[in-house]
Amino acid sequence: VILSGKKDELLKIVDELLKNHDPLEVVENHLKPAMEMIGDMYDRGDIFLPQLILSSQTVKPAFELVETKMKGGKLNLGKFVVATVKGDIHDIGKNIVSAVVKSSGFEVIDLGKDVPSEKIVEVIEKEKPIALGLSAMTTTTAPKIREVSTLMKEKRLNVPIIVGGATLNDKLAKDLGADYYAKNATDVVRILKNILKGLNELHQNNGGRNCTV
Ligand code: B12
Structure with missing residues (x-):
């Protein structure tokens, strides 16, 4: 069909x-x-x-x-910025990830596909999300992950990067400077919740209040 x-x-x-x-x-x-x-x-x-x-x-x-059919979440657990890297026009998987993350209660800022690394970093600097999601579906566009990660390090932006896409795996993701690899949208939500948990623990240990509420 x-x-x-x-x-x-x-x-x-x-x-x-x-x-x-x-x-x-x-x-x-x-x-x-x-x-x-x-x-x-x-x-x-x-x-x-x-x-x-x-x-x-x-x-x-x-x-x-x-x-x-994926319901929008009523909670606001934190911001998640997501984009498909420069040179890559695949966006079906990224759109599914956006919809699932949104329905799990996060605020999603979706920058679309074929997004220049500089633009992604600019948004991260402005929005200070709890994580950045990058989609790279081909072998030739995957190195753009490293470009984003390097630019973020240069600007001392300490935001975890979660990557996904057909040609990626755990090892490649780490080699390209990403913090996490997600094989599907459920995986992304699991990782985001763990990041949130870590942030809350850090905040509590510093004598602060819970940052999710
Ligand atoms: C549909 C498709 C296209 C469409 C894209 C339409 C669109 N708007 O997205 C079109 C026809 C345009 C296309 C073009 C090309 N494609 Co194409 N395409 C595919 C195909 C068949 C399906 C992708 C898809 O939508 N899957 C369904 C979704 C739901 O799954 P998904 O994308 O994998 O997403 C899931 C996970 O990966 C993950 N995920 C995805 N994004 C993200 C993001 C984050 C942040 C996270 C955490 C997780 C995550 O979660 C999603 C949900 O489970 C794949 C085959 C494949 N095995 O994936 C080839 C494939 C990706 N394409 C391929 C190629 C080569 C190309 C072209 C270069 C072909 C050409 N000669 O021009 C061009 C590239 C154009 C470009 N510059 O980007 C190759 C890449 C191979 C490689 N090693 O590089 C593949 C693997 C096909 C193959 N086996 O050869 N393609």
């Missing part, structure tokens, strides 16, 4: 799935594996760029439908 560009048919299938499944399950167990399969076909040369583009156009409304 995705490969043949049948948007409406896919929307019907996803709508049906959403009646009995959690939105995140629909992403992780259905849409994401389908896109990974399509990515592998592209990688092997079984399909070409036009089909990759058609697939992404077909799947985008389905992801948007899933996002509408």
